[in-house]
Amino acid sequence: MVTKEELFRPWTVGQVAQRSGLSVSALHFYEREGLITSVRNDGNQRRFGRDTLRRLAFIRAAQSVGISLTDIRDALDALPQQRTPREADWTRLAEGWRDQLDTRIEQLERLRDDLTTCIGCGCLSFERCKLTNPADRLNVEGPGARRFSPGTPRPER
Numbered sequence: 001m002v003t004k005e006e007l008f009r010p011w012t013v014g015q016v017a018q019r020s021g022l023s024v025s026a027l028h029f030y031e032r033e034g035l036i037t038s039v040r041n042d043g044n045q046r047r048f049g050r051d052t053l054r055r056l057a058f059i060r061a062a063q064s065v066g067i068s069l070t071d072i073r074d075a076l077d078a079l080p081q082q083r084t085p086r087e088a089d090w091t092r093l094a095e096g097w098r099d100q101l102d103t104r105i106e107q108l109e110r111l112r113d114d115l116t117t118c119i120g121c122g123c124l125s126f127e128r129c130k131l132t133n134p135a136d137r138l139n140v141e142g143p144g145a146r147r148f149s150p151g152t153p154r155p156e157r
Contacts, residue, residue, distance in 0.1 A: 010039070010047035020056045027056075034073050035059055037082075051084040058085045066104060067097055 017024045030036045031046075036055050038046040055076070062072045075093050079085060085093075 008050070010049055011052070013038070013046045013048065016048045016052055016056075020053055022056065022060075030056070030059065033069055035069065035076060054084045058090065061090075062093075062097075065097070065101060067100075071097070071100075 011019070013024050013027055016022075017027055020027075027036065027048075031038060036048065036052050036059075038048045038052075041047050058076075059069075059072055062075070063069070075089075076082065076085065079089060
């Protein structure tokens with residue numbers, strides 16, 4: 001039988017890694033990024049609250065739909081007393097992230113559509129290339145595949 005003390009005892013980084021399926025190095029990274037927190041015991045070892053698993057699930061779910069770690073951290077920081085996210089928090093945040101995801105989907109669809117026109121040019125001329133030379137802005141610099149050289153900036157779309 002599990003005692004009440006054992007039930008609320010903080011976990012080691014190894015225990016959190018085992019329960020979450022994440023590597024110890026990933027947990028250290030998330031902690032450095034301010035996404036999860038730990039306390040140190042008398043032996044200076046990290047200890048995590050059991051609510052860390054819910055935070056990790058929240059982080060992984062948000063990452064899986066393309067939300068940046070910066071946006072995830074901002075969302076977690078905005079929670080009252082930096083508590084662990086609840087279902088209502090996810091619903092509210094998902095609504096806010098929806099516009100961001102819709103914009104990204106539109107950009108990817110445009111990229112996909114532009115990619116099919118790229119094949120016709122053979123990258124010998126940027127006259128028609130919508131990926132590296134939208135609206136033939138590089139025409140003034142002359143012909144050739146200069147934009148694929150290392151360190152050359154991409155033109156603005």
